[in-house]
Amino acid sequence: MSERRRVLVAEDDSRLAGMLETLLVSDGYDVELARDGQRALHRGLTESFDAVVLDRGLPAVDGLGVLRGLRSNGVTTPILILSALGTAPDRVDGLNAGAEDYLAKPFDIDELLARVRALIRRASSDVPTVRFPGGQLDVGSRTVTLGTGERMVLSDREASLLELLARRPEQVFSRAVLLDEVFADADDPGVVDTYVHHLRKKFGRTLIETVRGVGYRLGGVG
Incomplete structure (x- = not known):
């Protein structure tokens, strides 16, 4: 239904x-x-x-x-x-x-x-949608719809980070690449880790996987 x-x-x-x-x-x-x-x-x-x-x-x-x-x-x-x-x-x-x-x-x-x-x-x-394990992101409205039917509106940066990871689920992104593509106006490289933390807090730690010594990738796709 x-x-x-x-x-x-x-x-x-x-x-x-x-x-x-x-x-x-x-x-x-x-x-x-x-x-x-x-x-x-x-x-x-x-x-x-x-x-x-x-x-x-x-x-x-x-x-x-x-x-x-x-x-x-x-x-x-x-x-x-x-x-x-x-x-x-x-x-x-x-x-x-x-x-x-x-x-x-x-x-x-x-x-x-x-x-x-x-x-x-x-x-x-x-409005395009991007799917990720457990839900999908409506890019235009920055709204995530989970498999349970629950909806959540993200901030611009949260949505941009999730969209990038979900569109290229097999790719591991270094912090430098994420800074360039999502947080180009940020002075502190730690902003990447901050927003990864925000998304994990909202959708669970397995949403984004840490690849030690390299960076981040979408979780649950390996």
Whole structure:
């Protein structure tokens, strides 16, 4: 059975939020609700979603503020703005802020579901994944999905290091090579060992193998 996609719905109208949740669940998604912009921003930054349905008129932080906050922190999850503000300038503002799509209220249910499907389909085809023993890394979102279904978002450097090791699993990388390819802006060579430690702490010591006197390679592939 394929894993169910996760959708974050940020909507402060409780009746509409409940309706959206029911519609999306019936279409095969796992849905999380956020009733204000602060919660939506927090969840979008700390959890992994396949799409976000975002109202512009949210309390605490408005929808465009949530959108800009996610994009400025490197979150690439596709976002559909669903808003009563439906003029051409409103749509332009939303798209310029980083949304992939914009749908005005009131909306057609079938059109909404079709647009969410299209967003997820495009994102899935555009973003490469790299497999490693026990899981896979979604390079675009820096999200690791483990065999258990658990998801974890990595930092840029963690993701870059894991991607390099996973793409060339048979190769042993010296610290000098890793410094050059992943940590080119670092002054301290010890940064390599630090990030190896970070990844091992998250995914187990066997994820990265130490080849004594040479360097590191992906573990579990020999």
